[in-house]
Amino acid sequence: MTTYYNVNPQFYVSVDCIIFGFDKGSLKLLLLKRNFEPAKGQWSLMGGFVQKNESVDEAAQRVLKELTGLENVYMEQVGTYGEIHRDPGERVISVAYSALININEYDKELVARYNASWTDMNAIPPLIFDHHDMVERALAWIRKKASSEPVGFELLPELFTLTQLQSLYEAIYGKSIDKRNFRKQIAMMDYIEKTDLIDKTGSKRGAALYRFNEKTYRLAPKFKL
Amino acid sequence: MTTYYNVNPQFYVSVDCIIFGFDKGSLKLLLLKRNFEPAKGQWSLMGGFVQKNESVDEAAQRVLKELTGLENVYMEQVGTYGEIHRDPGERVISVAYSALININEYDKELVARYNASWTDMNAIPPLIFDHHDMVERALAWIRKKASSEPVGFELLPELFTLTQLQSLYEAIYGKSIDKRNFRKQIAMMDYIEKTDLIDKTGSKRGAALYRFNEKTYRLAPKFKL
């Protein structure tokens, strides 16, 4: 029987993850040097096919977990890629997601198994298909997003120094920021709380550790950096 | 034979269009009172299924043309909706697109055939499925977009008065704007060119008509309203 639906074609739908991390003053992406077919030996984003028992967003979370072991990660759609021949093997429509993770907290065994590694944002190798477009879009996305919403904290440990936070923003925007002006801004955000803990790893003197208080933020969600 | 691809399921993929227009001081959406199944008699966005011979973006342009007769319309993805049961009939993954059109230039016969009509943005009726979420997202999108890029002109005739332009921005932001401050901003944008034509339809005195010069804009693409 012909229905409203079945006169139409169906497609494979995949998700691809642009996984951001931050380490030693630079933004990094977790990329796969594919040790599996197709396109074995080439660089790509982590991806996977949407299955029948999951929503597209859930597929993205699952695929991210397959690679990193992490759950409940901050992820957001950055675009859907639907060119007919974007995947030369078969027609696949792919939804790209940005993910922000703390670079110190992921499953290194899984990552090794997939042959994945962290690549500096400023030295991305050639990627398969349209993955480079996805990365470009994700970069534009994170620059906009980080300026207007407090998502940067997803990339840092729960406790962080102001120097780390500033360094993160410098990496995202690709330019240096005045330390005093930056700290003045932060001081006005009462949801960025100073703890009485000191980080001694970054300097001899030690730097105060701060934390982002999400509950306080939600009471008056204003953010601008 | 089992391949990398065919162990995975396939899905219907659709596009849905949030079609913006501007008339008499308010933002409007072109919505369908469906005169076809499924969900006949209910309100929905204009949509359609992606076909094999077109990209997803092309499908959106085609579907928009089916309803309005317009081609090369400014459209942008606002999100992909992939919940399992979002369409109670069958599983359909839908990509939502915002479209900005000049409300004076569309094919009224086609629109009548689909039983579509312009609805004030502030009086959206209940919509099928997750179409209301799509509309919400499109509204958030247009507010952000219009503030940082000169997309508003897509909603106006090629020649427009400053009062019309201001009225458009007031509708988008849902608040009134000071006339002198607004015109001061516009005066600084040299790609908004005053013509020597006068519009006499809006007032007895007549108002100068302006046009947006895209080439000039591209030389120094700065915009903020």
Add this chain to the structure above:
DNA sequence: TCAAAAGTGTTAATAGTACACCCATGA
């Protein structure tokens, strides 16, 4: 004792906001 990162205020420039009256015209 010195190298290295932490921490701290003031001033100038810029951008944004508030506000009220005259103008030209057709009815």
Add this chain to the structure above:
DNA sequence: TCATGGGTGTACTATTAACACTTTTGA
């Protein structure tokens, strides 16, 4: 002549940007 929308400038406020030295401490 008057009602209607078109057009214009200035003063105040808020935000942003520029800028340099002192502190602490482990090596």
